[in-house]
Amino acid sequence: MTRSDRGERRRDALLDAAAALLKQEGFAAVSHRAVATRAGLPLAATTYYFRNLDDLVEGATRRLAEDTVAPGRELVAALPHSPLEPARLAELIVRVVAGNGDRAQLLTVYERYAQAGRRPGLRPVVRAWTQDLVDLVAESLRRTGRDAGHARRLVALADGLLLQHLADEEDGGATAAAAADLAGILHAAGP
Amino acid sequence: MTRSDRGERRRDALLDAAAALLKQEGFAAVSHRAVATRAGLPLAATTYYFRNLDDLVEGATRRLAEDTVAPGRELVAALPHSPLEPARLAELIVRVVAGNGDRAQLLTVYERYAQAGRRPGLRPVVRAWTQDLVDLVAESLRRTGRDAGHARRLVALADGLLLQHLADEEDGGATAAAAADLAGILHAAGP
DNA sequence: TGCAAGTTGGTACGAGCGTACCAGATTGGC
DNA sequence: GCCAATCTGGTACGCTCGTACCAACTTGCA
Numbered sequence: 254m255t256r257s258d259r260g261e262r263r264r265d266a267l268l269d270a271a272a273a274l275l276k277q278e279g280f281a282a283v284s285h286r287a288v289a290t291r292a293g294l295p296l297a298a299t300t301y302y303f304r305n306l307d308d309l310v311e312g313a314t315r316r317l318a319e320d321t322v323a324p325g326r327e328l329v330a331a332l333p334h335s336p337l338e339p340a341r342l343a344e345l346i347v348r349v350v351a352g353n354g355d356r357a358q359l360l361t362v363y364e365r366y367a368q369a370g371r372r373p374g375l376r377p378v379v380r381a382w383t384q385d386l387v388d389l390v391a392e393s394l395r396r397t398g399r400d401a402g403h404a405r406r407l408v409a410l411a412d413g414l415l416l417q418h419l420a421d422e423e424d425g426g427a428t429a430a431a432a433a434d435l436a437g438i439l440h441a442a443g444p
Numbered sequence: 445m446t447r448s449d450r451g452e453r454r455r456d457a458l459l460d461a462a463a464a465l466l467k468q469e470g471f472a473a474v475s476h477r478a479v480a481t482r483a484g485l486p487l488a489a490t491t492y493y494f495r496n497l498d499d500l501v502e503g504a505t506r507r508l509a510e511d512t513v514a515p516g517r518e519l520v521a522a523l524p525h526s527p528l529e530p531a532r533l534a535e536l537i538v539r540v541v542a543g544n545g546d547r548a549q550l551l552t553v554y555e556r557y558a559q560a561g562r563r564p565g566l567r568p569v570v571r572a573w574t575q576d577l578v579d580l581v582a583e584s585l586r587r588t589g590r591d592a593g594h595a596r597r598l599v600a601l602a603d604g605l606l607l608q609h610l611a612d613e614e615d616g617g618a619t620a621a622a623a624a625d626l627a628g629i630l631h632a633a634g635p
Numbered sequence: 636t637g638c639a640a641g642t643t644g645g646t647a648c649g650a651g652c653g654t655a656c657c658a659g660a661t662t663g664g665c
Numbered sequence: 666g667c668c669a670a671t672c673t674g675g676t677a678c679g680c681t682c683g684t685a686c687c688a689a690c691t692t693g694c695a
Binding site: 279405 | 470472547550551554555557558560561562564566567570571574596597599600601602603604605607608610611612613625629
């Protein structure tokens with residue numbers, strides 16, 4: 254193992270740890286110490302491999318975006334080439350946009366927008382993440398014989414509905430409730 | 445001035461200071477010290493009038509909701525009783541939902557959803573806030589001769605569009621961009 | 636083999652945080 | 666006018682944080 258290989262692996266372990274923290278506990282939980290502890294590395298490793306905390310958070314967000322988009326990609330790839338009924342389409346879109354995790358995961362998905370507002374360096378990352386989701390939804394519309402032009406609008410609508418349900422009391426019900434809302438809207442709008 | 449009057453005024457000043465901080469710098473900026481300093485009161489006043497920080501944040505969110513909804517209410521009250529064209533309607537909805545402030549204000553508007561997820565005590569407050577906005581949009585639709593049944597959907601859509609534009613680079617352009625998006629959608633959907 | 640460059644990890648600093656404490660000031664009811 | 670209840674505000678504790686520092690260790694190259 255060369256010197257730089259080991260360094261690469263350490264950097265990678267830190268990013269993994271940071272992404273896991275991000276996913277499970279949100280942006281506020283990503284501190285130098287928490288990341289280092291989770292990765293099983295000393296505190297100083299975080300400042301050695303990343304210029305500062307924003308740099309680390311940026312990398313972790315990028316990694317989390319990959320981890321979030323990948324399952325959606327598989328979902329879409331497995332789609333049939335016939336139109337989905339509204340309820341199935343709605344569920345698919347919500348799943349692609351927000352995953353199917355608990356409230357904690359869902360929260361991070363939406364915190365990314367607010368964080369993009371506060372940390373300029375995060376904006377390109379977040380824009381790319383959102384664009385990937387829009388592309389996925391467009392692709393799933395195309396594959397199931399629907400007009401793909403409204404993908405961005407559908408993502409926005411799904412986001413807004415999910416947001417509203419974050420204030421619901423039942424844990425984990427947000428994605429189901431949002432999917433039901435979206436299904437009703439898609440049904441009313443017709444194919 | 446009775447003893448309790450003065451207490452009421454101090455409590456009020458703290459809430460005002462906290463709401464102002466919330467509006468200008470977000471939830472993370474609301475600390476005991478920051479609120480006390482801004483209100484011109486000693487640190488201990490915050491723990492005297494509020495059980496803990498969550499309690500303070502909850503009250504401040506309630507106050508901010510009032511401050512946010514009030515201008516929208518005036519906007520709607522001043523509406524004519526004839527249908528608005530899509531572009532005007534879209535602008536109105538975005539204005540009601542997000543105000544017309546800079547990015548900082550807009551950020552707090554959306555952070556409230558994420559905060560509701562993390563602080564259970566905030567959920568009823570945030571639900572009521574959102575409901576007020578939905579009612580306002582429904583009222584503005586009704587007043588201008590449109591079907592008022594889709595108010596919640598429109599709020600969700602506006603929220604989602606605004607969120608996406610939070611990652612844009614130009615400061616202050618988010619509301620305009622979201623309004624333009626929404627206008628296009630309303631125009632395509634017809635009256 | 637030796638040495639310079641790169642890497643590691645323990646430790647420290649200064650700051651901000653939520654919260655608790657408590658001596659003193661103030662005040663309304665008797 | 667007194668006293669108990671309430672209110673005030675200065676201070677301290679224990680914690681976490683981002684970041685800097687630096688001595689020790691490892692490694693690739695001359």
